[in-house]
Amino acid sequence: MAPVLELRGITKAFPGVLANDHIDLTLEEGEILALLGENGAGKTTLMNILYGLYQPDAGEIFVRGKKVEIHQPNDAIRLGIGMVHQHFMLVPVFTVTENVMLGVESMRYGLFLDRRKAADKVREISKQYKLEVNPDDYIKDLPVGVQQRVEIIKVLYRKADILILDEPTAVLTPQEVEELFKIIRSLKAQGKSIIFITHKLKEVMAIADRITVLRQGRAVGTTTPAEATMEKLAQMMVGREVELVVRKKEAKPGDVVLDVENLHVVDHRGTPTVRGVTFNVRAGEVLGVAGVQGNGQTELVRALTGLMRPEMGRIRINGVDITNASPREILEQGVAHVPEDRQKDGLILKYPVHDNLVLNTYYVPPFAKGLNLQFQKIYEAAAERAYEFDIRTPNIYVPVSTLSGGNQQKTIVAREFSRPIRLLIASQPTRGLDVGSIEYIHQRIVQKRDEGCAVLLVSPELDEILALSDRIAVMYRGQFVAILPAAEATRQQLGLLMAGVTAAEAMAAEEAPAAVEENPAL
C-alpha cells in the first residue's frame, strides 16, 4: 500500500537561505513520525509547504499515492491534512464550540448558526479521542493544555486524518505533556497519521514510531527510537557531539549578593502571588527555583528586577536596599536579567540586532556622548558580541525578529553578559531552544558562576534546575516550601514538593520510593 503521505525532493529557498534542500519524507498510515531538528533546520518551512502556506520551488507531494498540488490551506484541509500551530489560532472571547466551527459553520436555514449541532459534534469527537473539554467554556478561561486540545478538535472537526503538530509541547507543563501523549496515542490507535515536530529528544524517544532528523534544510537520516540513543540523535541534529550533561566544578560561594526578606507581591488582579519569601544568593553559586509555572515565580522575578512593586518585605543587592528602586537603578547595581518572555520583555523585535545588543546601555559611554548615539561604537561592540556569543545572523543590521528563537535568546544573553554584573537573574533561559543553544547557554551560566557572579535561576524544567543549581528552592503557591542543597535533592522528591506535598511527607516518600511512580516527562 502506498504511504499516506510522501514528499519527494521538496526544495524551498528564501533570500539568502536554502530552507529546504531536496527533502524526502514518508508517512505511513497510523504512524507517529517525529520531525526532529534544531530551530532554523527547516521543519516549520516544510510543514508550511505541506499545509499550503508556502509554495515549494521544486519537489512533489503525494497523498495516498496520488500526486497533489497544495496552493492554500483549504487544499490541504480537503486532502485531510490538519495542522496544530505552535501559537494557537483561537478567539479568546468565543466558546470552544464557536472556535471549532469558525470557518465551517453549521447553519440553520442558511442564516443562523447551529451551535447545538456543532456542540454535539464537538462532544462526539471529544469522547471518541479522549479529548476532554467542555464545548461551552470560553477559551480565555481555559488552561493552555486544554486550549491545545481545542486546536486538535478543530482539526478533527475538519475531518483530517493526517495531523501535523508543530512543537506541541513547548507551552505545556510536564503533566500536560503526559496528557497530550495519551491523546496522540489514542489518535494513532484510531488510524490517524501524525507528524510531530519537535527539538526535544526525550519526547521523540517517548512517542515516535520513526524519527526523521533535519539539519540545515536537509533530511540527514531516519531512524527509530529502538535503534537510536539520545546522544546519537543529538549528534545527528547538531552535526557534532553534544554534551547533554553540564560539566561544572565545585561551587565556591562567597559573600551574600542578593538578600530577600519576607517578600510579598500582589499581581495586577490583586491576588497575592508571592507570599513571604526569604532567601539569599551568594557570589559564585546558582540558586535554582523549581516549581510548576504559575506559582509566583514570574512575580518574584519581576519584583526583584523592579518591574513590579513589592507589597511588603525587603530586597538588598550587595547590601543596597533596592526594594522600591526603578528597573534602571537595579540594572545599574550590576544585575542582569534574562526575562521569561524574550519577545515581550527582552527584545524590540523590529529593532536591528545592534540596537537590541545595547538596549539597556545605549545611554552610557562609549555608546552615547551627551545626547548623541555613537553608532560606530555601537556597531563595533555589537559585532564583537555577535561573534563572541555565536549569534547566527547575516549581519548586525537585520531586525532581530528575523533570527531564530535560539539566536534571539543568545542576543539577550550576549547583551546581559557583556556588562559587568554581580547578579544574574535568569528566568527560563532555555525555553523553546534547541539542544545546541541550550548547551551553549548552560555553559555560559556556569562560567558566570565560576567568575563569582551570583545566579538566580528560575525554571519549570527539572532537568535544567538539576543540571545547573548548587542549591534548589521549590516554589509552591507563592512560598518557598523547601531550600535544599542540589547534591541531596532527587528528581522524585522535587516533583513531590512541586506538587505541594510538604517537605516531611516528601522525605517520608523518599524512604519508600516504590510508592510513587516517577513521571517520565519531568
Next chain:
Amino acid sequence: MSEQKERALQNSQDTRAQALARLLLRPARGSLWQAILLPVLAVFTALIIGALVIVFTDVQVLNLYKDFFAAPGKALAASWKSIASAYSALFKGSIGNPAEFANAFSVLRETGDTAPLRQAFWPISESLVTSVPYIFAGLAVALGFQCGLFNIGAEGQIFIGALASVYVGYSVKGLPQYIHLPLAFFTGAAAAGLWAAVAGLLKAKTGAHEVINTIMMNYIAFLLSDWLLNGPMKRPGWSPISPAIQDSAWLPKFFPDPLRFHAGFFVALAIAALVYWLLFKTTIGFEIRSVGANPDAARYAGISVTRNFILAMFLSGALAGMAGANEVLGVNHQLASAFSSGYGFDSIALALLGKSHPVGVVLAALLFGTLRSGATRMQSLAGVPIDIISILQALVIIFIAAPAIIRWLYRLRLEREVGETVFTRGWGQ
C-alpha cells in the same frame, strides 16, 4: 612548536577579523525608488480614479454617454476634454502655467516689469505656503506615532499655538525682530506642547487613552479660541478677529505681493531635520521609539515609559503649535476664528502617507499642499468641485493604508516588510 601555536593563534585571529568584518558589512540598501514606489503608485492610481470621478460627475459628459453606441467618439472625446481641463487647471493652479512663465520672462527682458513674473510664480508660492502648516502638523502626528501615541488633537493644538503666538505678536511691543519673532513662534509651540502634555500626563498617570483625551481637548481649544476672539482678544469692531501682530513678529517675506512665500518654509525644513536627528540619532529618540515599538521591553531596559509618553505628547503638541504660529506670523498676521481648515486632521493621513518618517512627512506635506492650493484654481477654471481633491486625498490614504491593493493592481511582488511601524495601541494595554 611555538611557531605552530603562533600560526594557530594567527589563524583564529584571521577568522575572527573576517567574521567581524562580515557582521559589520552593510547589506546593499534597497534603492530610493523601491522606497517611494508604493506611494508614487498610490498617488498615480488615485489620479486615475479621480479622473473617472470627474467624468462621472460632469453632467454634460454623462449626457453624451446616452448616445455612446451611436457616437462613441464624441463621448470619449468629451470625457478626455473634461479630465484634461481639470488636471491641467490643477497643474496650473498649483505649479504654474508654462506659457505664462515664458511670457513673463520676455516681458521682464523687454520692459523690466516684474509684475507678470510675480503672477506666474504665484501658484507655486501658494502651494509652498499651504505646505508649511502641513509639514509641522504632519511631524507632530508622526512623532506621536513613533512613541505609539495617536495624537488626534493636532487641530486643537494648532489653535492653542496660534492663540499664544498672536498674543505675543500684538501685545509685546518695542522688541527687535530677532527677539520678537522667535519669542512669538516658540511661545506658540510651548503653549501647544503643554496643552498636549496634559493628555500625555493623563495617560501616564491614569491610563486614560490619548485618543479620547486629545479629541475632547480639541473642543476645549476651539471654544476657548472662540471665546478669546469674541472677548479679551477681540480687536475693536464687530468681527471676532484679534488685533494685527507687530511688524517685528512677522516671518520674513522674500518677494513683494501677491507672493506670500515666507521664511516659515525654511523653518519647517529645519524643524523636520531637527526631528529626524532627535528621533534617530539621540538617546531621547531611542527611548521614544523603544517605548513606541515595545513598551514592555523598554521598561525592562530601564526606560521610563510614563516619562516618554509625557515627553512625546509635549513634543508632538509643540510641533502642531508651530503650525498655528506659522499661520499667524507668516500668512494671516492676525487670528480669526476657524482659521485652520482641518490641517490637524489632514495631518493624520499625511503622517501615515509619510510612514511617520520626517522625510516622508515633508514629501507628503508638499503633495497635500500642492493639491490643496491647486484645487481652488481647478474649481474656478474647469468648474470641477474642490471636493474632488478630498476624494483624491482619501484615495491616496486608502492605497497607502492597504498596500495590498496597489501590489495586486501592479503585480508587485510582496517584499517582506519587517518592522512595520506600530502606529497606536488599543485600550488599556
